[in-house]
Structures are given as structure tokens and as C-alpha cells.
Amino acid sequence: MATARPEDADAEGKDRVIVGIDLGSSHSLVCAWIDGAPRLIPNGAGEVLTPSCVGVGDDGRILVGKAALARRETHPWDTATRFRRHLGHPHAVRLGTRDYRPEELAALVLRTLVRDAEAFLGEPVTEAVVTVPACFSGEQREATRAACELAGIKVERLLSEATAAALAHAVDLVTDEARFLVFRLGAATFDVAVAQLTDGMIGVRASAGDDSLGGDDFTALIATQAFANGLPDAAGESVAFMRDLLALAETAKCELTRRGTAHLEAAYGETSVSVALDGDTFATLTQPLLNRLWYPIERAMRLARIRAADLDHVILAGGATRMPVIRALATQMFAREPTTTIDPMHIAAIGAAVQAGIAMGDRALRGLDVLETGSRASPTVASSSTATSVTSASDPTLDLALGFAADVGKQPVTAVQGLLANALAELRKRYIDAPGQFEEHLIDLLVAQRIGQRVAVFEAAADAFHWRLADHLDALGSRGDWIRRVLTEGDDWLALDERRRFEWLDLAALGEARLDAPIVPCWPEMRVMRERFPTLIGLFVSTGTLANWKAAFDALPASSRDRPKRVVPGAESRLSTAAAAADRDRRRKAWRAAVLIVVALALCAFALWHGAPRR
Numbered sequence: 001m002a003t004a005r006p007e008d009a010d011a012e013g014k015d016r017v018i019v020g021i022d023l024g025s026s027h028s029l030v031c032a033w034i035d036g037a038p039r040l041i042p043n044g045a046g047e048v049l050t051p052s053c054v055g056v057g058d059d060g061r062i063l064v065g066k067a068a069l070a071r072r073e074t075h076p077w078d079t080a081t082r083f084r085r086h087l088g089h090p091h092a093v094r095l096g097t098r099d100y101r102p103e104e105l106a107a108l109v110l111r112t113l114v115r116d117a118e119a120f121l122g123e124p125v126t127e128a129v130v131t132v133p134a135c136f137s138g139e140q141r142e143a144t145r146a147a148c149e150l151a152g153i154k155v156e157r158l159l160s161e162a163t164a165a166a167l168a169h170a171v172d173l174v175t176d177e178a179r180f181l182v183f184r185l186g187a188a189t190f191d192v193a194v195a196q197l198t199d200g201m202i203g204v205r206a207s208a209g210d211d212s213l214g215g216d217d218f219t220a221l222i223a224t225q226a227f228a229n230g231l232p233d234a235a236g237e238s239v240a241f242m243r244d245l246l247a248l249a250e251t252a253k254c255e256l257t258r259r260g261t262a263h264l265e266a267a268y269g270e271t272s273v274s275v276a277l278d279g280d281t282f283a284t285l286t287q288p289l290l291n292r293l294w295y296p297i298e299r300a301m302r303l304a305r306i307r308a309a310d311l312d313h314v315i316l317a318g319g320a321t322r323m324p325v326i327r328a329l330a331t332q333m334f335a336r337e338p339t340t341t342i343d344p345m346h347i348a349a350i351g352a353a354v355q356a357g358i359a360m361g362d363r364a365l366r367g368l369d370v371l372e373t374g375s376r377a378s379p380t381v382a383s384s385s386t387a388t389s390v391t392s393a394s395d396p397t398l399d400l401a402l403g404f405a406a407d408v409g410k411q412p413v414t415a416v417q418g419l420l421a422n423a424l425a426e427l428r429k430r431y432i433d434a435p436g437q438f439e440e441h442l443i444d445l446l447v448a449q450r451i452g453q454r455v456a457v458f459e460a461a462a463d464a465f466h467w468r469l470a471d472h473l474d475a476l477g478s479r480g481d482w483i484r485r486v487l488t489e490g491d492d493w494l495a496l497d498e499r500r501r502f503e504w505l506d507l508a509a510l511g512e513a514r515l516d517a518p519i520v521p522c523w524p525e526m527r528v529m530r531e532r533f534p535t536l537i538g539l540f541v542s543t544g545t546l547a548n549w550k551a552a553f554d555a556l557p558a559s560s561r562d563r564p565k566r567v568v569p570g571a572e573s574r575l576s577t578a579a580a581a582a583d584r585d586r587r588r589k590a591w592r593a594a595v596l597i598v599v600a601l602a603l604c605a606f607a608l609w610h611g612a613p614r615r
Helices: 066-074 102-121 138-150 161-171 215-228 233-237 239-259 279-285 287-304 324-334 347-359 384-388 396-410 413-428 434-447 454-464 470-475 478-489 491-495 498-513 520-532 534-538 543-555 571-575 577-611
Strands: 018-022 027-034 037-040 053-056 062-064 079-081 093-095 098-100 127-132 154-160 177-185 190-198 201-210 261-268 271-278 313-317 369-372
Touching (some): 027 102, 027 347, 053 093, 062 102, 098 102, 102 127, 102 138, 127 347, 138 154, 154 347, 161 177, 161 201, 161 313, 177 324, 201 287, 215 233, 215 239, 215 271, 233 239, 239 261, 271 279, 396 413, 413 454, 454 478
Parallel strands (some): 018 127
Antiparallel strands (some): 053 062, 053 079, 177 190, 261 271
16 A cells, blocks of 8 residues: 555655654544545554553553553553643653653654554655644744654654644635634644635634643543532542542543533542533533633634634634534634534544645645745724724624723723623623724724723723733734833823823924924923833933933023923814814715705706796
8 A cells, every 4th residue: 555656746755655643642643645535544453543641561661552541540650641741841751760751752652653654554654744733832843853753753844733624624625715713622732723725725824822721621620620519628639539530520521522411420538529510510610711712712813814704614623622512612703613524533633644645746735735824914003093983883892892981981990890891701702803803992992092091991901801912912013012002101101191192292303303492492391201201202302302402491581481382383283183074074064965955956947947848
């Protein structure tokens, strides 16, 4: 059996045997591109899923996969699992008589997968496309490469798991244009990628994730519930008991996925407890984890500048997405049923095999490729002028933002946090991009001073929308720049009237250009501005100019220190921009109405004249 027929491969790739490997936290898979299609390769036990577990037998022999998992039941101290998340970190696990680094443990799993592939294909495997979480750092990716080298594999490409899922899905599409989002929740990590298929090229427009959130955390919450139901705290100090409890919780989670209900019984000493689970109780129990899924998705969609309604497909990947509570959340987020045509447990390995087929030059995949750019396009610029006309849009999230602004004006400052929480709870009932749209409208209202208690609103929103994270502010474009100013300059930036500040900035620029008779008397105002915003003023006027300005002002007689009314050209007109615009709009409407009336009268006169009898 061959991975690619010679007549279907380029000369460069026909002698290469490349497989796709999904190195997972709980299970790993290997897949090959064979005769124009992906083929999952079974292990020695005839199963395509190999547990990512390594152990040591009584005789010192290394055990990998199902044998190691069985060993773990009786000798947990001689087995290691969930070591992928430690790649790239100084972490070691003692098995038997020696310590193993995460890279060494991963290499043992990779070597087993390659041997299974070689036995199935009947020829040596020299290279592999290996999947990694999108949220892996550079150090973790290099550690994955090191593990492959230890296993004797050359890495053709490291492919993010979400991107691999998108590639696996794209192969079966009959269209050349599609936009999709991959929602991947594995045992230990969460990834999301927004991708676009255009003429055979899959471009990853944005990706995000959480490397400390996965299916294991849902299992841990079930175990925690057993303590809430009466298990003594001393039980948590027993390593053996906690291992057994987590195993029972995992079984209950799987049963809940299959049947919709589950029951857990646990006993410690003379204390016995039970945990009854159904869909609603599990959703309530895991709500804190479900809330953590929102932010990476919102961020990826914001970076990709795409809305939920613009997506053609939402693809689920990773074993944890089989939980009904996850599928229900995805349906709520995107207002549609997610795509599950490919088994979420297999989709990343299949995508890696597709990439392997591309690398080998298979003609069936000619023209298909992946470009993982993660481009970041700047969102719409926020300014006072754009924010002033914000009420003209027809957007339900804008209506909610304006309603929030109105409520803030009627309530005390202590109510701001609760009002914002209520607004966000209402947004969560809509789809995923609703909070992002609301956030942009809220910033525009703050910039335009169309919301009261701005300091309190800003503080509440900074926590709710992660405004202290640099990468999030980058995604907000100039709105993010405005928020940085608030964070840098403090509450005075919000408390000061925006239009007055712009006038002072113009004054600073004029002072840098020339210190003449109309400018020098304005030093007291510039001194106040410099005290409040030293960083900002430093961008417009030099320290030497400020010193000369002060000296020139001090030299003025007292009678000459009154500031003229209009020092800054155009300042007065800027203060009345909104009123002037409204006046022009009224005049335009009046003229339009007058013209329409005249035209109508002329038409009536013409009709009467034309219809009158001739003599």
C-alpha cells in the first residue's frame, strides 16, 4: 500500500512518505493520504486512538498507549499522562528509576505512532505533519520539534489543530469560496481559528485560544461537586482517592454525553456522597468554564473582522466538543447548528494528512494549501465626529448601548457595575459578535461624552472587556489608542471636557510655532494642562518652549496678562460643529421641501392647462 501513486505525485515528492500526526493531550492519532483520500491508521490493538500515556513495567520496559493506561490503574506512580501541556517548560516526571522530560515522553508516543504507520503502509515513514494547539508559544512549538527529532521524525510542518480541522473540512467542499470558524476544545486546550477558502487557498485570518482550558476542567468540576455534596476536605489530600474520583467523574461525563443523565457515587471512610447530573445541572455547574470560551472566540472574530452572520460553517473539533453543553453553547453563539460531518476526535489528524498529501504533491490536492497568517486588520476608527452620529445606525447592540447610557444617567455610581453586567447578560443571549459590537458603541459613547459617570463606566468596562490587555487594545485600532490614553493619563482624561482639551492642544502647537503677543498671555492655561497631562503636552511643545513661555508671561505687566477671547483659530467653530451641522441639515431639508412643492405646483398647472378645452 502506498501513500501516493507515482503518476499522481510530483517528482520531488513521490519518494517521500509523509504522514499526519495529531499529538493530543489525552489521545493521539496518525493518518495518511492514500489514493486520493485520508486514511486513519490503526495501532496494534486495531484502534485509531492511541492514549497519550507512557509507563514503565516491573521489568523496566517502556509501555506506551493502551498498555500504559492499563498500568496506570494499578501503578499510577509509574505512568505519565497529560504531559503535552508541559512541553517547553522545565518539568520532569519520574518513571521507574529515571526522570523524563515532556519532550522525551512525547517522543515515545510519536515513535509508537510512526511504527504503527510503517507497519500499516509497508514502507519507512520519514516525515510528518504534526498538529499543535494554536495557543502554543514559540518555546512549546520548538519543544514539539525537539520531540519529533528524538523520535527520528523530520517535521514537514507544524500545523495548528484548528487550521488542520479547517483543511480537513475544505477538502469536501464543492465551492471555491467559504468562510468558516473552527471551535476546537480538547482535553487540555481550547483553540479557535477563523479561516477563509479562496480559490483553493485556505487563509487563516485570525486565531486565539486558552492553553489552560479543556475537557479535563469540566471533569474536575464534577469531582468538585462531590465535595460540595459532603465529601470531607481530608479526601482531597489523598492522591489515590482523588485519582479514583477523577476517573469516576470522567466516566460520569462520558455517560452524560451518551445518555443525557449520569450518576456518580463516591465514598471516603464512612462518608458516601452521590452526584446526579443532567443537561441543565451540568450547564449550571460548568457556567464559569463556558464563560471562559467566549473571550478567545470574540477576539479571533474581531481580529478577522467578521461577524457571525457572515460565516458559512462553524466546525467542531476535539473530543470535548461532543458534550451536549458545548454544542448547545456553539449553537447559541453563532445562531446555527455547528458542522460535525467529520468526527471531532479525528478531524485534526485528517487535516494533517491532507497537508501531508499536499507536501507530497498529490494531484488530487493540486492548488490547495494553507496560509497561516493570522492577519490583524485595524477596525473602524473612533472619533468624536463618528461617535456623534452613532444614533443614525440601526443596530440592536447600539440600542442596548444607548439604553445602558440612559440607565447610567438615572442611577447612582454604585449601580454602574450591575447595569453593565445586565447588559452583557442580555448580549450573551444573542450571537457571539454582539458583545464586541456593544463594546465599540460603548467606547464611541465615552469618546463623545454621551454617557454619564464616565470614570465609573470606564472602570467597569475595562474589567469586563479586558481593556488592560495590550493585544486586545491592538485589535480595537484607534479606539484602543483612546483607551490607552485613559489608562496612561488617569481619570483626569475622562473628567476633562473633550472639546476644551482639543482647544488646549491647538494652543500648545501654536506656542511651539510662535510665542507672540496673543499666545504669551495664555500661559496659565498651558500650565494647568501640563500639570494634568505632562506626557500628552510633551508631544506638542518642547520643554524649552515651555520655559520661554513662562518667562515671557512673567515679564508681562499685570494689565497685559488677560487672555484674548479667540487665540486658537477655529476653536469657536469646533465648539459649535454639532449645532452648525444640525442647522445645515434643517436648511437642506427646508430647501428640498420647497423645491418639491414648486415642482408639484408646476406639474398641476401643466396638467390643468393641457386638459383644458381649446376654443
